[in-house]
Amino acid sequence: MAENTPAGSTTDGAITVGQPVAQPTDARVSAAASYDVADFPVPSGREEEWRFTPLERLRGLHDGTADATGALRVEVTAPEGVTVETVDRTDPRLGKAGKPVDRVAAQAYTSFEKASVITVPKDAVLAEPIRIAVHGEGGTSYGHQVIEVGAFAEAVVVLDHTGDAVVAANVEYLIGDGARLTVVSVQDWDDTAVHAAQHTARIGRDARFKSVVVTFGGDLVRVQPRVVYGAPGGEAELFGLYFTDQGQHQEHRLFIDHDTPHCRSNVAYKGALQGQDAHAVWIGDVLIRAAAEGTDTYELNRNLVLTDGARVDSVPNLEIETGEIIGAGHASATGRFEDEQLFYLQSRGIPADEARRLVVRGFFGELVQQIGLPDLEERLMAKIDAELKASV
Known part of the structure; x- marks a missing residue:
């Protein structure tokens, strides 16, 4: 089921009020994956996964013309017992959560020189959050980060983006069996920044993952949170809020791959928009595969339009291949005060x-x-x- 919800309309499950625009029903259309940028054609804007994105504002991240001439200052503050490493491309932990799913993410994967790996040891329960401050100092940069939480450990990570930069990055979350990880990713860039990122979480048996994505700044921000389950019993909560101002383009594209039995997911994103040509895009793709019996999932998107001239595209997609589930649904609404x-x-x-x-x-x-x-x-x-x- 796939629907595009216009401003002032509501969808809830299979009921739609407004004028929906038909979309491809297969959530896997945008899920092709590869580590090699050559496996992805240069997007034209006609592809489903790129049709809302103003490609000319990506500053060459999508077509290979953006050379890595910039600088990012990364500072990590971590509690005792947490290991913080800078590694090269040969480290076997890189790419373990999942492959890039579009050309920009693949470009980032093939272009970074050094990656950060943060490890929380098994059974550790952190009393203080891990704070990662990423500050742009101009130019174009490619990045890669891995956050690995050992079995039965508990951690909170704050990933804070500020400054001015053109950035493409991949962030991986490896969550061990029985572990608990909360990640807050804040995009508070300067008004001229461009940020495209894929966040991929692999959730272990009976593990819990909470993601909170907060987007305020930037000329163009495109974040793709993705969830895959490594064993039964995993739970994912994906929350997000965004405030889209005049001329900004903020795009959040979620994909939850329920390919494992007895897992759960819950999604809730809310946005407010104001100003001429403010444009927010929210895509929520949930795929329940035939093997994923006992799945329980729900996704919600709400948008509040504060002024004339703003535009919202909200597209919840839900594909179900088995009837042996606990529950599945979605809702989307956009309106004014x-x-x-x-x-x-x-x-x-x-x-x-x-x-x-x-x-x-x-x-x-x-x-x-x-x-x-x-x-x-x-x-x-x-x-x-x-x-x-x-x-x-």
């Missing part, structure tokens, strides 16, 4: 600007609380407030 909400607040003496801020804060609040780090939660809510003030 509800006049009743604003009227209710203003009728109680709250000024219009403050009422608007409270509504947006409430819209995002549930997802921000999933982070579980008070300092980062406060920073993100302050960023949302700043975005709203800038539009007044």
Whole structure:
């Protein structure tokens, strides 16, 4: 099942209100994978996986013309017991989570020189988060990171992107049996930055993975979170929030491959848009293969359009090859402020600007609380407030 939800419309399961545009029903159309960039043709923009992306704004990341002339400053702060390594391309842990699935990710894989590998040992329970600060200092860069969490370990990782850069990168999460990993990836780039990234998580037996993707800055940001299960009992929660401003293109393309029995996934992404030519894209692909009996999955996307001139493309795709599942569904909705909400607040003496801020804060609040780090939660809510003030 595949639907494209226009602004002001809602989908829930098989029920659609609005004017849906038919899409390919096979979620695997965009799932071809290879480590070799030569296996991917240069995209033209007519391909399903590229049809929403303004290719000219990728600065050559998609066609091989972007030479690695830039610099990224990466600083890792990790609790005692965590191993932080810089390795070369021959390290056997690289590529273990999964292959690149498009030309940009493959270009990043074939172009990086050194990779970062962060290892949390077996049974370790970290009291403090691992913080990875990635700061762009101009030019084009390619990156690769691996975060490996040993069996029955527990860790939180914050991946924070700032500065100005053109970046293509792959990030891998290897989650051992019974382990728990929460990753918060923040894209708070300068307005001129370009960032294309594939995040791939391989989840072990009875392991749990939580991803929170937060996107504010950048001229163009395209993030692809992907989940594969290595054994039964794995659970994945994928949360995201994005605030798309004037002229920005922010694209989040998720793929969850349920190829293993008795696994679970839950997806919830929310976005707000304001300003002329603000464009947000959310693609949620979930594939339940014939062998994946006992699967339980749900995905949700909500978008709040704050001004005229903004555009949202929200496409939930759900493909099911077995009827022996616990549950599967999706929902997508895009709309403006509800006049009743604003009227209710203003009728109680709250000024219009403050009422608007409270509504947006409430819209995002549930997802921000999933982070579980008070300092980062406060920073993100302050960023949302700043975005709203800038539009007044």
